Amino acid sequence: MKFGIVVFPGSNCDHDCYHVVKHVFNKDAGYVWHKDTSLKGYDCVILPGGFSYGDYLRTGAIASASPVMNEVVSFAKKGGLVLGICNGFQILTEAGLLPGALMRNRGLKFICAHVPVRVDNNATPFTARYGKNEVVDMPIAHADGNYFADVDTIKKLEDSGRIAFRYSTPGGTATDDANPNGALLNIAGITNERGNVLGMMPHPERASETALGSIGGRGVFESIISALS
Amino acid sequence: MKAKVYVTLKKGVLDPQGKAVMGALKTMSFDEVRDVRIGKFMELEIDGASKEKEEARIKDMCERLLANTVIENYRIEIE
Structure with missing residues (x-):
């Protein structure tokens, strides 16, 4: 089992993802340059957080047009597991692998904070190790995490269980007060229709070791590893 | 030729x-302002002979990169 971590100019969570996969979970990992045109040998592709291309034009827009993304799209079409974290989520929406868009936070500020996140769907390859509606602690660090999609899309996501994570109170209620960025329905993470592509704003790779203050994100990696085993 | 692309947030x-x-405008006593919407303006220098052909290509550029049609509208002017 090998994880490929895509590196765009401006990615800054690539090493964190590599570290967690390789040193915390002892799985094989490699970096994939944004100009590469092959994902051969990889079982899971991670688009890490960061500020690809300086967030020029729109977050994730320019990265979504880089050569490696054609491969990521075909990899996903073949059923390969693709995880987009933060800027990776933004890139996935810009590339059309996930619906909707990540807009500027409603408070206009960059938010860096640990937040409670509820697992709304634990029947995905990315969340199976969590309990249904389990609330875990993960950090967010973004200025553009305000998930938006048209009414029909939101309804479709909700009805088909494609909302994987929502911002909630520690008790598990998705209130407006618990919504850090204004995302519709408190959406923190969604999957594609097939369930093999997940985009999420919280950072599981920053919450996988007790030394970092939270292990709420471990479940994402454990789920992927279990799905690939 | 030169193309101007206006990208604005959807209603x-x-x-x-x-x-x-x-x-901020209200703070400065510009009380008549009822709403402000911020968008983007882009100027493209284009090597192309046919205006019609380029218009179609710029539309494609907008659909695929310059605008995010989930949240944005765009308008093209060719000079």
């Missing part, structure tokens, strides 16, 4: 940046 999409600018 109904919240524009917190515009709201903040409106708040």
Whole structure:
């Protein structure tokens, strides 16, 4: 089992993802340059957080047009597991692998904070190790995490269980007060229709070791590893 | 030829940046301002002979990169 971590100019969570996969979970990992045109040998592709291309034009827009993304799209079409974290989520929406868009936070500020996140769907390859509606602690660090999609899309996501994570109170209620960025329905993470592509704003790779203050994100990696085993 | 591309947020999409600018204008006593929407303006220098052909290509550029049609509209002017 090998994880490929895509590196765009401006990615800054690539090493964190590599570290967690390789040193915390002892799985094989490699970096994939944004100009590469092959994902051969990889079982899971991670688009890490960061500020690809300086967030020029729109977050994730320019990265979504880089050569490696054609491969990521075909990899996903073949059923390969693709995880987009933060800027990776933004890139996935810009590339059309996930619906909707990540807009500027409603408070206009960059938010860096640990937040409670509820697992709304634990029947995905990315969340199976969590309990249904389990609330875990993960950090967010973004200025553009305000998930938006048209009414029909939101309804479709909700009805088909494609909302994987929502911002909630520690008790598990998705209130407006618990919504850090204004995302519709408190959406923190969604999957594609097939369930093999997940985009999420919280950072599981920053919450996988007790030394970092939270292990709420471990479940994402454990789920992927279990799905690939 | 030169193309001008205007990208604006769709109606109904919240524009917190515009709201903040409106708040500042109100603070400056420009009370007549009812709403502010912030968009993008891009100028493209194009090597192309046919205006019609280029218009179609710029539309394609907007659909695929320059605008995010989930949240934005665009308008093209060719000079």
